[in-house]
Amino acid sequence: MRALTYHGSGDVRVETVPDPSLVAADDILLRVTATAICGSDLHIYRGKIPAMEHGDILGHEFMGVVEDAGPEVTRVKVGDRVVIPFVIACGKCFHCLLEEFAACETTNTGRGAILNAKKIRPPAALFGYSHLYGGVPGGQAELVRVPNANVGPLPVPDVLADEQVLFLSDILPTGYQAVLNAGVGEGSTLAIFGAGPVGCMAAACARMLGVETIFMIDHNDYRLAFARRAYQVVPINFDEQDDPAGAIVEATAGRGVDAAIEAVGFEAKGSTTETMLTTLKLEGSSGHALRQCIAATRRGGTVSVPGVYAGFIHGFLFGDAFDKGLTFRMGQTHVQAFMPELLEAIGDGRLAPEAIISHRMKLADAARGYAMFNAREDECRKVVLTP
Numbered sequence: 001m002r003a004l005t006y007h008g009s010g011d012v013r014v015e016t017v018p019d020p021s022l023v024a025a026d027d028i029l030l031r032v033t034a035t036a037i038c039g040s041d042l043h044i045y046r047g048k049i050p051a052m053e054h055g056d057i058l059g060h061e062f063m064g065v066v067e068d069a070g071p072e073v074t075r076v077k078v079g080d081r082v083v084i085p086f087v088i089a090c091g092k093c094f095h096c097l098l099e100e101f102a103a104c105e106t107t108n109t110g111r112g113a114i115l116n117a118k119k120i121r122p123p124a125a126l127f128g129y130s131h132l133y134g135g136v137p138g139g140q141a142e143l144v145r146v147p148n149a150n151v152g153p154l155p156v157p158d159v160l161a162d163e164q165v166l167f168l169s170d171i172l173p174t175g176y177q178a179v180l181n182a183g184v185g186e187g188s189t190l191a192i193f194g195a196g197p198v199g200c201m202a203a204a205c206a207r208m209l210g211v212e213t214i215f216m217i218d219h220n221d222y223r224l225a226f227a228r229r230a231y232q233v234v235p236i237n238f239d240e241q242d243d244p245a246g247a248i249v250e251a252t253a254g255r256g257v258d259a260a261i262e263a264v265g266f267e268a269k270g271s272t273t274e275t276m277l278t279t280l281k282l283e284g285s286s287g288h289a290l291r292q293c294i295a296a297t298r299r300g301g302t303v304s305v306p307g308v309y310a311g312f313i314h315g316f317l318f319g320d321a322f323d324k325g326l327t328f329r330m331g332q333t334h335v336q337a338f339m340p341e342l343l344e345a346i347g348d349g350r351l352a353p354e355a356i357i358s359h360r361m362k363l364a365d366a367a368r369g370y371a372m373f374n375a376r377e378d379e380c381r382k383v384v385l386t387p
């Protein structure tokens with residue numbers, strides 16, 4: 001089969017690789033009909049995720065048709081059209097029973113990314129996301145082996161097109177969890193840092209839940225313009241306004257927003273010092289966007305972080321967070337927990353996540369899709385690939 005494989009920083013290729021096959025009795029084999037490139041894939045593409053090996057198949061946002069199923073698969077059958085969550089969970093362990101699927105204790109053979117690991121178990125395995133997360137081949141491919149198929153795959157009705165439901169695999173639940181973690185709702189004020197796909201899905205979910213004012217911060221004007229049109233955000237371009245948090249506090253009667261969502265992650269564009277510290281690996285993550293979130297949030301408010309972080313941040317301003325009595329919530333998304341209700345919201349028209357798509361390409365052109373999404377070329381917001 002053909003699949004998108006990793007060969008080092010900035011080097012991904014579509015190659016012929018061996019077809020996957022069923023291994024465990026509860027595996028399915030999926031024929032992929034649509035897959036997308038995620039901001040998380042860009043961290044890999046830029047060589048920032050360790051434990052990647054030559055030839056690893058990328059991709060964790062995908063859907064398709066069940067081609068074959070092991071004897072213990074009961075939830076889906078051959079021929080079903082399903083969306084696959086990027087988190088691989090067993091459904092039975094301590095964390096799965098709490099619906100904390102991203103913390104599943106049984107699926108990851110890797111060690112996770114924690115530095116001070118002591119003896120803690122690793123979190124769930126993820127599709128196509130390095131050997132820290134199990135080294136499981138991803139879905140930017142013609143075929144994928146999907147383990148734990150009685151827990152993950154969500155059957156979708158034929159009346160909904162692939163593009164309408166594809167983002168149930170990751171960015172839509174991620175935006176939704178970020179908004180739930182932010183604790184906002186009817187009449188709230190919210191700041192979203194990052195106008196990428198995750199920030200936009202958070203904006204869509206915040207609108208659905210009745211959030212009144214959404215400030216959105218980025219420096220890609222075309223992304224801010226889209227979010228303003230689609231989700232009526234108040235855009236702030238940080239190339240023009242060098243203290244977005246200050247502007248937000250001023251615009252909210254000197255108080256700050258009820259919550260801030262950090263949808264940027266550890267490669268946040270910050271000061272030259274921060275870029276230097278992260279380049280020298282003295283610092284695992286740039287703390288710029290996170291500090292802005294802390295500064296923009298009102299006393300007693302919440303900072304919600306779907307953006308991916310790793311290792312140390314020195315300039316964290318924990319004292320400011322303490323003084324303001326902030327709550328922090330963060331982490332990988334417990335995708336399985338939110339898929340059914342979000343599918344319903346798509347079905348009845350409350351959500352239309354496909355609006356984020358800017359580019360449709362063949363899987364064969366995936367390398368060009370990565371380069372374009374990474375460089376924000378051609379006003380790229382989200383790339384969908386079809387085999």
Ligand SMILES: NC(=O)c1ccc[n+]([C@@H]2O[C@H](COP(=O)([O-])OP(=O)(O)OC[C@H]3O[C@@H](n4cnc5c(N)ncnc54)[C@H](O)[C@@H]3O)[C@@H](O)[C@H]2O)c1
Nearest residue numbers: 039040194196197198264265268269306307308331332333
């Ligand atoms: N928690 C999860 O389960 C989960 C799931 C999916 C994605 N993610 C993470 O979410 C983050 C965003 O993903 P995406 O697909 O939207 O990525 P993206 O790279 O397309 O978007 C990030 C946006 O942030 C903007 N940005 C950079 N520095 C900034 C700053 N200092 N302030 C404000 N904006 C800034 C960029 O210009 C860009 O538009 C990534 O870190 C990704 O890994 C997490």
Ligand SMILES: [Zn+2]
Nearest residue numbers: 038039040170
């Ligand atoms: Zn993702």
Ligand SMILES: [Zn+2]
Nearest residue numbers: 090093096104
């Ligand atoms: Zn589990």
